Amino acid sequence: xxxxxxxxxxxxxxxxxxxxxxxxxxxxxxxxxxxxxxxxxxxxxxxxxxxxxxxxxxxxxxxxxxxxxxxxxxxxxxxxxxxxxxxxxxxxxxxxxxxxxxxxxxxxxxxxxxxxxxxxxxxxxxxxxxxxxxxxxxxxxxxxxxxxxxxxxxxxxxxxxxxxxxxxxxxxxxxxxxxxxxxxxxxxxxxxxxxxxxxxxxxxxxxxxxxxxxxxxxxxxxxxxxxxxxxxxxxxxxxxxxxxxxxxxxxxxxxxxxxxxxxxxxxxxxxxxxxxxxxxxxxxxxxxxxxxxxxxxxxxxxxxxxxxxxxxx
Numbered sequence: 001x002x003x004x005x006x007x008x009x010x011x012x013x014x015x016x017x018x019x020x021x022x023x024x025x026x027x028x029x030x031x032x033x034x035x036x037x038x039x040x041x042x043x044x045x046x047x048x049x050x051x052x053x054x055x056x057x058x059x060x061x062x063x064x065x066x067x068x069x070x071x072x073x074x075x076x077x078x079x080x081x082x083x084x085x086x087x088x089x090x091x092x093x094x095x096x097x098x099x100x101x102x103x104x105x106x107x108x109x110x111x112x113x114x115x116x117x118x119x120x121x122x123x124x125x126x127x128x129x130x131x132x133x134x135x136x137x138x139x140x141x142x143x144x145x146x147x148x149x150x151x152x153x154x155x156x157x158x159x160x161x162x163x164x165x166x167x168x169x170x171x172x173x174x175x176x177x178x179x180x181x182x183x184x185x186x187x188x189x190x191x192x193x194x195x196x197x198x199x200x201x202x203x204x205x206x207x208x209x210x211x212x213x214x215x216x217x218x219x220x221x222x223x224x225x226x227x228x229x230x231x232x233x234x235x236x237x238x239x240x241x242x243x244x245x246x247x248x249x250x251x252x253x254x255x256x257x258x259x260x261x262x263x264x265x266x267x268x269x270x271x272x273x274x275x276x277x278x279x280x281x282x283x284x285x286x287x288x289x290x291x292x293x294x295x296x297x298x299x300x301x302x303x304x305x306x307x308x309x310x311x312x313x
Contacts, residue, residue, distance in 0.1 A: 079167035080212045080221050081312035084176065085146060086162070088303040091284040093150075094277040101125060101149050102272055107261060114258040116276055117191045119287025122261070125149055125270040125308070146270065146308050165312060168212040178273065179305050180295045181205035181230075188229060188291065192258055199254065201231035206292035209255075215264060221311050225261040229254040229292075271309040 102123035104112060115122050125146070168174055181203045189198045211224045232252040239248045263271060275289030283290065285304060293305045 079169055080214065082166045082168050082210070082212070082223075083310045083312050084164050084166060085308045085310075086178075087146070087150070087306045087308070088298055089150075089274075089306050090301065090303050091275070091277055092279075094274055094285075094304065094306070095279060098149065098274075099123065107263075111259065111261060114192075117287075118259075119276050119285060119289030119291075120293070121272075121274050121276045121289075123272050125272050126268060149272075168210065170213055171211065174210045174212075175207050176210055177205055177207040178307050179206055179293050182291075186291070188254075189287070190254075190256070191287070201229065201254070202233070204229050204231045204292070206288060219267060221265045223261075223263045223265065223311075225263065227256045227259040229256070265311040267311075269310070272306065273309075274306040275304045 099121070102125050104121070104123035106124040107122060112122060166174065166176070182205070183203060185200055185202050186204055187198055188201050188204055189196060191197075206227065206229055209226045209228050213222045213224075215221050230251045230253045234249050234251055236247050236249050239246055261271075275285040275293050276287075277284050278286065284302075285293075289304070294303070295305065298304075
């Protein structure tokens with residue numbers, strides 16, 4: 001009898017320990033799920049591998065799409081929303097008529113000079129007070145500054161390739177392709193302070209590496225933007241941190257440090273990136289603006305890609 005009583009006490013203690021363990025596990029799992037669902041990171045998938053099966057079958061969607069970017073699959077409270085829009089605009093409409101509405105002095109003169117020497121032009125677009133009244137919305141809402149700009153420059157038939165909202169995680173690198181990758185090998189020339197540099201690159205693609213931080217004022221953000229040219233086949237490498245070691249896939253990149261932009265955003269301001277136009281030349285655009293800011297579907301009509309970046313409130 002005494003032995004049976006001891007066995008019952010041991011079973012009761014075991015059941016109590018198991019119940020306590022299960023309860024503790026549930027309490028730990030619930031907040032863990034909430035944190036995981038708040039923001040799941042997805043690396044950029046817009047990588048070109050010359051040996052990819054898609055290139056053999058003619059499916060180039062991963063290459064030609066310049067809307068594939070690094071994003072968070074779920075937006076959290078700490079993310080900064082970057083709105084990106086691309087327009088195809090003929091070179092004849094990229095002259096001074098359009099740029100009279102854009103503030104180029106918002107960026108350092110040396111940086112602007114580096115961009116322009118390579119066929120690219122940058123500036124900030126604010127609200128256009130003297131834009132055509134016909135572009136106003138009937139519901140009385142604020143007009144789209146991009147449509148105002150194009151209407152003021154008398155750019156007709158320019159269709160948006162779509163507007164995307166990209167959640168940027170502070171201090172995290174995001175890659176934003178500005179145009180499709182070029183197929184095959186190409187010689188890319190870059191004019192730098194040290195002179196003219198040329199490289200033979202396979203499937204080069206022009207993109208922006210963007211790092212965002214919250215500003216000192218409410219609603220203010222600061223973007224560090226470094227243009228890069230990615231090229232070659234996808235490579236895998238091991239990246240170690242304090243917590244883990246992970247495999248990272250990517251292509252070789254040519255960093256254009258002289259193009260670095262530091263942009264402290266304000267509500268309503270839009271960053272414009274467009275090719276430089278030389279109307280007196282047989283080819284109105286040149287350098288990276290001509291080589292990197294076009295896609296195969298618009299080579300005949302000489303339309304170029306113009307990028308508009310804006311921080312959403």
